[in-house]
Amino acid sequence: MTLLVADDDRQSLSAVLAADVVPVRTDAVAAAVARDDPDVVVIDGDSVADPQAAVADVRANAPDATIVVVGTTDLDADVTTATSDERSVRAAVERARRVTNYRESVSDLFDACRDRALGRPDDEIRERRREADDRFDQLPEDHETFAAALRTDDG
Incomplete structure (x- = not known):
């Protein structure tokens, strides 16, 4: 699920994000991310008064969510885009x-490794490793994406 944080009615940005988008105002972002547990949070940097505060609220309440900021690139987001045209946002x-x-x-x-009995081979671990390697190979090769992929809860 994708959460759109915006303080105005930017229907064009909502339409770009497709059907699974849930819009929320910045004053309700903390409650929304805690309740909805979104995978991706898009912050409309052009419509919110303090985009960095919105990023901080998301990080504090949904540390696993990947944050996209639209309209500015100088924030502590995982992915940024300076323009809000459909192609860039998508x-x-x-x-x-x-x-x-x-x-x-x-x-x-990690969970499969933690739950594995010591000294016993585990096909599930091998499969999880292959999946993680495949997903890593699918990442775009740029600094911003790698930094986002390797970000931990503490920064």
């Missing part, structure tokens, strides 16, 4: 989804 959200998929595959691999 590309940014697609990059964010790939980051989310990679993070989830690494988390699944």
Whole structure:
């Protein structure tokens, strides 16, 4: 699910994000991310008064969400795009989804390793590793995407 944080009625941005988008105002972002547990959060940097505060609210309440900021590139987001045209926004959200998929595959691999009985081979671990490797190979090859993929909860 994708959450759109915006303080005005930007129907064009909502339409670009497709059917699974849930719009929310910045004053309700903390509650919305805690309730909805979104995979991707898009922050409309042109419509919110303090985009960095919105990023901080998302990080505090949904640390696993991948954050896209539209309209500015100087924030602590995972993916940014300076323009809000349809092509740029769709590309940014697609990059964010790939980051989310990679993070989830690494988390699944970690869980499988943690739950494995010591000294016993495990086909599930091998499969999870292959999946994580495949998802890593699908990441766009740029610094911003790799930094987002490797981000931890503490920054």
